[in-house]
Amino acid sequence: MMTFFYISAAVALISSVLAISRSNAVHALLYTIVSLLSVALIFFMLGAPFAAALEVVIYAGAIMVLFVFVIMMISSGPGSTEQERRWMNFRLWIGPSVFSAVLIMELFAVMSLPHEPMSAKPVIESKQVGIALMGPYMLGVELSSLLLTAGLVGAYHLGKRKDDASQTEDVTPHD
Amino acid sequence: MTSVPAEYGLILAALLFGIGLAGVLARRNIIFILLSIEIMLNAAGLAFISAGSKWGQADGQVMFIFILVMAAAEVSVGLAIVLQLFHRIRTVNSDEANTMRG
Numbered sequence: 679m680m681t682f683f684y685i686s687a688a689v690a691l692i693s694s695v696l697a698i699s700r701s702n703a704v705h706a707l708l709y710t711i712v713s714l715l716s717v718a719l720i721f722f723m724l725g726a727p728f729a730a731a732l733e734v735v736i737y738a739g740a741i742m743v744l745f746v747f748v749i750m751m752i753s754s755g756p757g758s759t760e761q762e763r764r765w766m767n768f769r770l771w772i773g774p775s776v777f778s779a780v781l782i783m784e785l786f787a788v789m790s791l792p793h794e795p796m797s798a799k800p801v802i803e804s805k806q807v808g809i810a811l812m813g814p815y816m817l818g819v820e821l822s823s824l825l826l827t828a829g830l831v832g833a834y835h836l837g838k839r840k841d842d843a844s845q846t847e848d849v850t851p852h853d
Numbered sequence: 854m855t856s857v858p859a860e861y862g863l864i865l866a867a868l869l870f871g872i873g874l875a876g877v878l879a880r881r882n883i884i885f886i887l888l889s890i891e892i893m894l895n896a897a898g899l900a901f902i903s904a905g906s907k908w909g910q911a912d913g914q915v916m917f918i919f920i921l922v923m924a925a926a927e928v929s930v931g932l933a934i935v936l937q938l939f940h941r942i943r944t945v946n947s948d949e950a951n952t953m954r955g
Contacts, residue, residue: 679856679857680857683857683861687861687865690865690869691865691868691869691872694869694872694873694892695872697876697888697892698872698873698875698876698879698880698885698888698889698892703882703884703885706885706888707888710888710891710892713869713892713895714895717869717895717898717899720857720862720865720899721899721902723857724857724859724862724902724903724906725856725906726902726905726906726913726914726917728914729898729902729914729917729918732917732918732921733895733898733921736921736925737891737895737921737924740925741891741924741925741928744928744929744932745884745887745888745928745932747932748884748932748935748936749884751936752884752935752936752939752945800909802905802906802909802910802911802913802914806911807911807914807915807918809911810911810912810914810915811915811918815915818915818919822918822919822922822923825922825923825926826922826925826926828926829925829926829927829929829930830929832929832930832933833929833930833932833933834933836930836933836934836936836937837933837936837937839940
């Protein structure tokens with residue numbers, strides 16, 4: 679188990695360093711997704727399968743899709759098709775693919791290990807997490823629903839394009 | 854089969870947090886800064902999961918879910934601000950956005 683932990687930790691650290699040091703935003707995004715996947719595998723090894731699933735579904739799925747949308751909206755222009763052709767280059771996604779292949783092989787290896795409940799760490803199932811969420815943490819759940827509503831309204835308000843209202847206001851002198 | 858000690862998870866969380874902090878401090882592209890913040894929040898979640906796994910309690914995963922909710926709200930508002938900023942000053946360099954109106 680320790681070997682698997684070391685491999686995932688190495689993949690997480692290397693891909694995080696690569697993610698913050700790339701010059702292209704899409705490459706950084708790919709390496710960030712690999713980093714999140716390796717941390718999800720570490721969650722699985724630490725006995726938190728529900729958190730691992732949430733990490734893959736929400737972090738590596740939903741939040742990274744938001745980043746992809748914004749990068750697409752920002753970099754759309756006359757050179758975007760040529761840029762897309764460059765992104766399809768094989769060398770660009772070979773690094774994240776190799777890391778992801780390492781992670782998926784490791785996942786299969788960890789899942790095929792014989793389960794020994796005496797020596798292994800106790801697995802905290804999603805049922806216990808749900809009971810804790812709906813019991814002593816009820817106020818936190820309500821507060822996070824409020825936070826998500828505020829985030830939704832705020833993102834809608836900020837993302838709304840004010841049609842030339844701000845530009846004309848800037849052009850006209852105030853005094 | 855020996856299980857992973859919680860201290861190793863905490864050390865990895867600290868290292869990932871340091872990498873994210875270095876990214877926030879070093880990069881000037883706002884999208885990279887948001888990505889680094891995601892790495893830092895993820896490291897915080899890893900610390901909570903490690904601690905919860907050490908004590909065998911579900912509270913660590915509960916706190917991880919709260920961090921997840923907070924990260925989702927933060928990144929949606931942050932990316933909306935990035936889009937608005939890009940429409941105004943046509944760049945994502947955070948050093949360019951150093952003027953205030955008024």
